[in-house]
Amino acid sequence: MDTRTAEELHAPQQKASWTEFIKAHFRDYGMLLSLLVIMLFFQVVTDGTLLRPLNLTNLVLQNSYIVIMALGMLLVIVAGHIDLSVGSIVGFVGGLAAIMMVRWGIDPVTTTIACLIVGGMIGAAQGYWVAYFKVPSFIVTLAGMLVFKGLTLALLGGMSVGPFPVVFQRLSSGFIPDVFGGEGFNYTALFLGVASVAAIIYFSFRSRANQLKHAVETAPFGLFLFKNGLLALLVVAFCYQMATYRGLPNVLVIMAVLIALYAFVTNRTTIGRRIYALGGNEKAAKLSGIKTDRLTFLTFVNMGVLAGLAGLIFAARLNTATPKAGLGFELDVIAAVFIGGASATGGVGKVTGAVIGAFVMGVMNNGMSILGIGIDYQQVIKGLVLLAAVSLDVYNRKK
Amino acid sequence: MNAILEMRGITKTFPGVKALDNVNITVRAGEIHALVGENGAGKSTLMKVLSGVYPHGSYSGEIHYEGEERRFSGIADSEKLGIIIIHQELALVPLLSIAENIFLGNEQARYGVIDWSVAFARTKELLKLVGLKESPEELITNLGVGKQQLVEIAKALSKKVKLLILDEPTASLNEKDSDALLNLLLQFKAQGISSILISHKLNEISKVADSITVLRDGGTVETLDCQTQEVSEDRIIRGMVGRTMEDRYPKREPKIGETIFQVENWSAHHPLHNHVQVVKNVNLSIRRGEIVGIAGLMGAGRTEFAMSLFGRSYGQNISGRATLHGKEIDVSTVERAVSNGIAYATEDRKTYGLVLAEDIRKNVTLANLDGVSKNLVIDDIQELAVANDYRAKMRIRSPSVFQETVNLSGGNQQKVVLSKWLFSDPEILILDEPTRGIDVGAKYEIYTIINRLADAGKGVLMISSEMPELLGMCDRIYVMNEGSLIAELDIAEASQEKIMHAIVKSGRR
Known part of the structure; x- marks a missing residue:
């Protein structure tokens, strides 16, 4: 009964020019572009210190826990909520790990598993009030922030506890050992870099071929090549730099695996899709048969586990648990997610955006510290960048 | 009679789209002027140009109001001259009182201090004019949609309105409230207030309008004068769609089979007030390939029944049995209801759909x-x-x-x-007001889709406040009032009079 032809209905816009495509997808690329500009800026003003192997390693280590928590926070924010307690959970779980290993002599593996479970339970305790009691998440997690900050102090008796067993320290300070035994150059790092580039290129070619086969709108081939080429170049260059120092930190691998996992979950799985629907319109999602309460609950459990993991990584990095650990982390994490383009009203946001947002904050922290800018003005600048990034995003969306 | 408003050659373009193309409209002083057209014909855009939402300079053409050319740069300018728009989506603050809402932005204040006694007294006068008996201190959220609409009109009156523009004012009102509102317009007309009425309900328009301007695809098609000629609904539709609509409802040969779905003794209580029973012992059945309607006034409990049936999405203390193909099915959550073959398309697609x-x-x-x-x-x-x-x-x-x-x-x-x-x-599709706020052409398409579903052997339960629609589409109609099914009519014997009769009779009991 339809008079239009199949071509009209499925008309792919393959012929879209570069400029048109970039315009249409500006929000996807704009964020990455601004990260590159910021990195370039600091690379120049720090006389090349920023991208030196040692500093690059530091950059990864310093930001890993923020990035990891940003993954969980993204889901919470997309679901239409917020979690202010993650900084306190970092402190509490770090403290718990210290007490378990240093005071009670429990082995690191058991401790790690127990701490992740505790993190999940804290998330569950908060998620319960938000999901089933409909207490606003802002209030619940504000309460949680105070409670766990207090419990951290009580747990540690106001003192720092450390140092940790060597095995546990490796979580943060360890590197992937070089199986090829290169002198002063870590071939494993380069190999892993090349391997992941190969995997990325294989998958993007496969998905592009699939898209073309089904006449889906795709990026122009030139842009596609350019994008993948640039990505490959960046990854290989990064791994090369790291290889000249001590190789790839363990944390980097954990982080990379988690980013890939969460990107997959949000883009391709039913649970990811349902979280976006829940945040976009909870009532409609509910009437479509989605168990919105349970989904909200699970996003908080997930956040708790990731905050617990971040707490372990942070404690391992300092090699001691202090009552002040995690102070203010929630702000960095939330800022990262919003800089990455998530919407405060829920339903909108991307994993890649949150990760880039975290690195924008991280590079600025690192770069400004190298320049010797005091912590006072660092905060001023970070605050202004957050405001500018989100305003620009709002402005772009209005257009 | 001279014109209060003349809009000449209005053209408004958005990037890539010409929303209005040389539109002309003349409203005579003291008349009710209807503006009709399919969705997307440009009615709302035209009213936004008039009220200054799109300021002078963003469109071409001229606006003459009360004999002078006007160049509004914002809503404040047009309101000062007595042009007041009441939008389809009401702009009231739910948790403020009637008085606070009426004088919002126009407070009865001196040096920023509100004089409540004056505000309440004036609110009382205004409410009397629109026929509301509520206290000025009543919160908006406690009023039904019909009364909220009247509060909006009272708000317009507080601003010394000369030209009142109503965008789909009766879209969510029942027949009684709609009539009250239309009578109010006639009263205003007697007092010399002109109005522009945008509506999809053509029967209302033929009831009150003095002239009708038809828009199509951003251009003026014609202006019909109802005082010099008889304008039938079919005549208006012809102008709107550009063709004669032989039949507003697509033809269908019903192929009705055995009973596939049954609801027995279904009851539900109000979600907050447990003692209020909203749905009372409903029994109904749907046969294969059948379109069954539920008629009733707004607030009769039809949506509440459907939603309580669909995964207990409304109410508490829900009881009753639902059977599909003779077997009882679990509809206690939306997920189970869906997997057991029930679907419910909401009346409020933006909020729930x-x-x-x-x-x-x-x-x-x-x-x-x-x-x-x-x-x-x-x-x-x-x-x-x-x-x-x-x-x-x-x-x-x-x-x-x-x-x-x-x-x-x-x-x-x-x-x-x-x-x-x-x-x-689904096996059973419940459609709640499937054509609300949709233009004539799209309605026909939706009807065609519904017919196709029935022909494919599904059971369709259709809830609608538009009786002609039920009469045109259904094979059988239940009538609901105050939470109970009070009548069941086969299409051969059903008529608007019979449905209204049943409602009135049950209301008197």
């Missing part, structure tokens, strides 16, 4: 993600094929399935909601 920020594709598959995924992983290509298929089948007008649903017209949004539920492959 669509995730507006997401595209057509994601909305279509939302209720049946398992249908496009394997081991919890969504197959993009299959999903896209499904979405494209429904876009073609339902004739959803959009550049692609990647169009966000917020940008679609009401009719196309409704088609997306229907697609979503069709893809969940």
